[in-house]
Amino acid sequence: MSLRGPLFRLLRTQLSHTCQQSRAQSVAVLGAPFSRGQKRRGVEHGPKAIRDAGLMERLAGLDYTVHDFGDLNFHYPESDESYNNIQSPRTVGAANKKLSGAVSRAVGAGHTLVMLGGDHSLAIGSVGGHAQQCPDLCLIWVDAHPDVNTPMTSPSGNLHGQSVAFMLKELQDKIPDLPGFSWTKPFLSSRDLVYIGLRDVDPGEHHILKNLGIQYFTMRDVDRLGIQRVMEVTLDHLLSRKQRPIHLSFDIDAFDPSLAPATGTPVNGGLTYREGIYITEEIHNTGLLSVIDLVEVNPVLGASPEAVEATASLAVDVIASSLGQTREGAPSSIHVIPAVKEDTEQLRL
Numbered sequence: 001m002s003l004r005g006p007l008f009r010l011l012r013t014q015l016s017h018t019c020q021q022s023r024a025q026s027v028a029v030l031g032a033p034f035s036r037g038q039k040r041r042g043v044e045h046g047p048k049a050i051r052d053a054g055l056m057e058r059l060a061g062l063d064y065t066v067h068d069f070g071d072l073n074f075h076y077p078e079s080d081e082s083y084n085n086i087q088s089p090r091t092v093g094a095a096n097k098k099l100s101g102a103v104s105r106a107v108g109a110g111h112t113l114v115m116l117g118g119d120h121s122l123a124i125g126s127v128g129g130h131a132q133q134c135p136d137l138c139l140i141w142v143d144a145h146p147d148v149n150t151p152m153t154s155p156s157g158n159l160h161g162q163s164v165a166f167m168l169k170e171l172q173d174k175i176p177d178l179p180g181f182s183w184t185k186p187f188l189s190s191r192d193l194v195y196i197g198l199r200d201v202d203p204g205e206h207h208i209l210k211n212l213g214i215q216y217f218t219m220r221d222v223d224r225l226g227i228q229r230v231m232e233v234t235l236d237h238l239l240s241r242k243q244r245p246i247h248l249s250f251d252i253d254a255f256d257p258s259l260a261p262a263t264g265t266p267v268n269g270g271l272t273y274r275e276g277i278y279i280t281e282e283i284h285n286t287g288l289l290s291v292i293d294l295v296e297v298n299p300v301l302g303a304s305p306e307a308v309e310a311t312a313s314l315a316v317d318v319i320a321s322s323l324g325q326t327r328e329g330a331p332s333s334i335h336v337i338p339a340v341k342e343d344t345e346q347l348r349l
Helices: 006-013 043-052 055-060 089-108 120-133 163-167 169-174 203-212 219-225 227-239 273-286 305-322
Strands: 026-032 065-071 112-117 138-142 193-198 215-218 246-251 289-295
Touching: 026 043, 026 055, 026 089, 026 120, 043 055, 043 112, 043 289, 043 305, 055 065, 055 305, 089 112, 089 120, 089 289, 112 120, 120 163, 120 246, 120 289, 138 227, 138 273, 169 203, 193 219, 193 227, 215 219, 215 227, 219 227, 227 273, 246 273, 246 305, 273 289, 273 305, 289 305
Parallel strands: 026 065, 026 112, 112 289, 138 193, 138 246, 193 215, 246 289
Antiparallel strands: none
């Protein structure tokens, strides 16, 4: 069943979920400068790099009131020994707990939220906080990696490769009681998740994807079907049963490294610029985007200032496109509103 016809238009005009009623005119930007979900330092500078690439100025040119809530401050304990090969569990758990509360409050206040990472372990808190307000959300995960290893299957022990496993109800019995994670419980069903752009999947992850029947599109699928068909199937899969908020979690390494070189785990053969922007355009066109994560921009790993600038500018393009910037030109009804600098303490509580 296609969502291009009358049914799709009907869904767009019948937004009834409380967390969507006041959305669309107010965007909040929240930085999460955090790197302990993996071993390569530098990704904590991602939020600043994206802002420096002109994010706030770009958003101010769209049809929104823009609130900049600044960056969260994270505590790094002096000692955080590994737990069954899982690296920095207390630090990652505490950071995600803090982020979860901030995201929940921003969404509850009626904002469409842009979360700037940081590494992809932050999705545990970002999607979890979103789900507190919007328990019927669906998740589109754009990434070279599925990040669905469990602590038992992870080859590295890095939590940025396990984020989705902590969310899925079907994997609840596969997640041990990790120190730092007592605050979170799984909240997402496997049918409410779609992956796009996969091309580096660990054996344990492949088993989980197949065993749970998760809808996913590898880069071979993108080549075979074309990005238009990929998005049609994605949105049909997630929205044909009911309309609900979309959480887009976008890892910059979904793009080919020739476009986004300043990232920690690049994999050749990624999305083209046109494919990546088409994904965000189609998500915007649903009218259902509620939260977007943009993660894994690592300025330290850029081989040159130009490589860092290209990666951060691409992140800005992804965010702006997901919020309505078009390739045909300026949006039809623009009023430029200066970004409002907010007191971040209201999100840190």
